[in-house]
Amino acid sequence: MNDTSTNDQELDYSKFSVLAVDDIPLNLVLIEKMLSRFNFRFRKATNGQMALDAVAKEKPDLILLDLMMPGIDGFEVIRRLRANPDTADIQIVILSALTSNEDIVKGFDAGANDFIMKPIIMEQLLTCVVNHLKLAEGKKA
Numbered sequence: 001m002n003d004t005s006t007n008d009q010e011l012d013y014s015k016f017s018v019l020a021v022d023d024i025p026l027n028l029v030l031i032e033k034m035l036s037r038f039n040f041r042f043r044k045a046t047n048g049q050m051a052l053d054a055v056a057k058e059k060p061d062l063i064l065l066d067l068m069m070p071g072i073d074g075f076e077v078i079r080r081l082r083a084n085p086d087t088a089d090i091q092i093v094i095l096s097a098l099t100s101n102e103d104i105v106k107g108f109d110a111g112a113n114d115f116i117m118k119p120i121i122m123e124q125l126l127t128c129v130v131n132h133l134k135l136a137e138g139k140k141a
Contacts, residue, residue, distance in 0.1 A: 016040040016133050017058060021051040021077070022066040022095070027118075031064060031095070034122045035129060048072025052080060055087055061136040062129065067096040067107065075110045082111035089139055091132040095120060 018040050020031045028044045035042065043060065045051040047069050055063070063081075067074035074094060081087040094107045097118040104115050113135075114128055 011130075011133060011137060013038040013040040013133070016062065016136065017043065017060040018062045018064065018129070018133075019043045019045060019051065019054055019060040020064040021045045021048070021069070021074070023047055023069040024066075027066070027095075031120070031125070034120070034125055037126075038129070040133075048074065048077045051077050055081065055090070059087060060090060062091045062093065062132050064093050064095050064129075065112075067094060067098050067103070075106060078107070078110040078112055091136050093128055093132060095125075 018035070020028050020042065021044075022028050022031070023046050025046065028046070032042055032044070040061075043054055043058075045054050049072050051063070051065070052072070054060075065074045065077060074096070078092055081090055081092065092112050093114040093116060094112045095116050095118060096103070096107070099117045107115055113132060116124055116128060
C-alpha cells in the first residue's frame with residue numbers, strides 16, 4: 001500500500017472539485033476510475049474551450065489537463081487561466097504523452113504546477129492529486 005492510504009483520512013474530499021480535460025473520452029474514463037476512491041466532484045471536458053467554460057461555471061480546486069487537443073491546446077488553457085486573477089491560483093497538473101524536456105519546460109513556463117507523463121501510473125496520479133488538493137486546501141485557509 002502507498003502513503004496516500006494514510007493521508008486519505010486527513011481531508012474531506014467531498015468538498016473538492018476536480019476537472020479532467022482530455023480529447024480522448026477513454027482517457028477520461030480511466031482517470032475517473034483511477035480516482036474513484038475519492039468522493040470529490042469530478043467533472044470532465046473534452047477540449048480546451050469546454051475546459052475554460054467549465055472553469056467559468058464552477059472554479060475547480062484541481063485541473064488534470066492534457067496538452068494535445070484540437071482547437072485550444074493545454075498550453076493555451078494554462079496561459080488563459082493564469083492570466084485571469086479569478087483562476088490564477090487553480091492547481092493544474094498536466095497529464096500528457098508529450099514528454100520531451102522542451103514540452104515539460106513549456107508546460108511549467110505556462111504555469112503548470114506538476115507534470116505526469118502518459119501512460120499514467122495510478123499510484124503516481126493518486127499521490128499527485130492528494131498533494132495538490134492539500135495545497136488547494138491551504139490556499140483556502
